[in-house]
Amino acid sequence: MNSHIKRLTSLAQYNIALTHLLAQCIKSGASLGFNTCxxxxxxxxxxEAVDMQLTSRMFLGYFCDNTLVGCxxxxxxLKPNGVHRAEVEKLLVHPQYQRQGIASALMQSLECEATKQGIELLILDTQTGDNSEKFYQTSNYIKCGEIPHFVRDSNGLFFSTSYYFKKLLSTS
Structure with a gap:
C-alpha cells in the first residue's frame, strides 16, 4: 500500500472525500461537533467553510493509494499576542484505517509544520472520556482542564470536554 501525507491548500476537490470521512468517524461514535450524519x-x-479560511489554517491529508483516509x-x-499558538482541529482517521499509526503520523507532521511556521504552542479539546484522550496523553499533550456540560449528544445527554496543550520546541 502506497501511503503519504500531503499539505492541502484547497479542499474543494476533496469535499466529497472529507464529508465521507467525517460521516464515518461520527458513525463510529466520535464526538466531532455533529450529533448525527x-x-x-x-x-x-x-x-466549505474551512476551505475559505485556509489562509489562517494548515491542513494535512493522509492518503492510502490516493484515497483520503485521514486528516x-x-x-x-490571529491576535497579536497569540501568534505563537494554534488550535488543532478535526484529527480524523477513517475507522477502517485506525490503529495503524496514521493519527500519530498526522500529528507528528502537523507539529513539524507548526514548528517551521514559528508556532510554539498547540492547544486542542476533546470529549472527556473519549478514546482520543489516551492518544493525546501518549502524544505528550498535557490535560489542563475540563469543562462540564459542554456538548450534548443526539439523545440530549451532556458531556464534558477536556483541554490539552503541548509546547513545541522553539525555532528562535
Whole structure:
C-alpha cells in the first residue's frame, strides 16, 4: 500500500472525500461537533467553510493509494499576542484505517509544520472520556482542564470536554 501525507491548500476537490470521512468517524461514535450524519449537507458545508479560511489554517491529508483516509488541521491565533499558538482541529482517521499509526503520523507532521511556521504552542479539546484522550496523553499533550456540560449528544445527554496543550520546541 502506497501511503503519504500531503499539505492541502484547497479542499474543494476533496469535499466529497472529507464529508465521507467525517460521516464515518461520527458513525463510529466520535464526538466531532455533529450529533448525527444522516444529512451530509452540514458536514459538506463545514468543509466549505474551512476551505475559505485556509489562509489562517494548515491542513494535512493522509492518503492510502490516493484515497483520503485521514486528516488534521490547525488554526493559527490571529491576535497579536497569540501568534505563537494554534488550535488543532478535526484529527480524523477513517475507522477502517485506525490503529495503524496514521493519527500519530498526522500529528507528528502537523507539529513539524507548526514548528517551521514559528508556532510554539498547540492547544486542542476533546470529549472527556473519549478514546482520543489516551492518544493525546501518549502524544505528550498535557490535560489542563475540563469543562462540564459542554456538548450534548443526539439523545440530549451532556458531556464534558477536556483541554490539552503541548509546547513545541522553539525555532528562535
Amino acid at each position: 444522516n444529512n451530509t449537507q452540514p458536514l459538506s458545508a463545514y468543509w 488534521v488541521h490547525y488554526t493559527r491565533c
